[in-house]
Amino acid sequence: AQSVTQPDIHITVSEGASLELRCNYSYGATPYLFWYVQSPGQGLQLLLKYFSGDTLVQGIKGFEAEFKRSQSSFNLRKPSVHWSDAAEYFCAVGAAPDMRFGAGTRLTVKP
Amino acid sequence: SQTIHQWPATLVQPVGSPLSLECTVEGTSNPNLYWYRQAAGRGLQLLFYSVGIGQISSEVPQNLSASRPQDRQFILSSKKLLLSDSGFYLCAWSVGGFEQYFGPGTRLTVT
Numbered sequence: 001a002q003s004v005t006q007p008d009i010h011i012t013v014s015e016g017a018s019l020e021l022r023c024n025y026s027y028g029a030t031p032y033l034f035w036y037v038q039s040p041g042q043g044l045q046l047l048l049k050y051f052s053g054d055t056l057v058q059g060i061k062g063f064e065a066e067f068k069r070s071q072s073s074f075n076l077r078k079p080s081v082h083w084s085d086a087a088e089y090f091c092a093v094g095a096a097p098d099m100r101f102g103a104g105t106r107l108t109v110k111p
Numbered sequence: 112s113q114t115i116h117q118w119p120a121t122l123v124q125p126v127g128s129p130l131s132l133e134c135t136v137e138g139t140s141n142p143n144l145y146w147y148r149q150a151a152g153r154g155l156q157l158l159f160y161s162v163g164i165g166q167i168s169s170e171v172p173q174n175l176s177a178s179r180p181q182d183r184q185f186i187l188s189s190k191k192l193l194l195s196d197s198g199f200y201l202c203a204w205s206v207g208g209f210e211q212y213f214g215p216g217t218r219l220t221v222t
Contacts, residue, residue: 034210043201043213051209090154096143096205097160097168104154
């Protein structure tokens with residue numbers, strides 16, 4: 001069965017520092033992978049997606065993610081974090097309706 | 112472009128009262144529609160999905176039900192709310208079964 005693990009419940013970074021959010025997945029075939037962001041009290045916004053091809057995918061808001069099949073990982077990165085990036089981030093695997101979401105990583109940005 | 116609406120944005124209801132949450136999508140035809148619940152500090156739980164008018168699949172047995180009276184309208188209902196029904200309810204749509212796009216959510220508090 002497919003599943004997603006986000007090992008970090010909460011991460012704090014300073015504004016301007018780099019960011020990496022971890023995501024590990026379990027999936028029987030070539031996975032469809034996604035990262036979503038959720039601001040407090042809001043819905044989820046799609047940051048980026050991976051279906052096939054280039055393993056480094058670019059998304060909105062300056063985010064990127066790298067698919068590593070050998071490590072079953074799809075980590076999200078940003079070179080310089082802005083205060084507005086403070087939010088909850090969800091990794092997801094699979095195709096709807098069988099999409100599985102991780103429990104989320106809450107990002108706090110220090111001034 | 113496509114947009115998705117949910118209302119109400121917040122709702123406080125007593126235990127045992129009925130519930131009706133509405134979701135509508137604009138700018139697309141024959142979308143797949145989904146209802147998720149997000150409990151505090153937890154990930155997303157798929158409740159129902161629909162691939163067409165009158166077609167509802169339930170993922171979790173509970174006292175909630177869903178209906179799709181029109182192509183772009185999805186309704187979540189309950190005859191009698193329980194305390195455990197409190198949470199953040201998200202509607203989402205997809206075309207082709209890949210990435211999903213989420214609405215702004217409804218915060219339900221059952222007292």
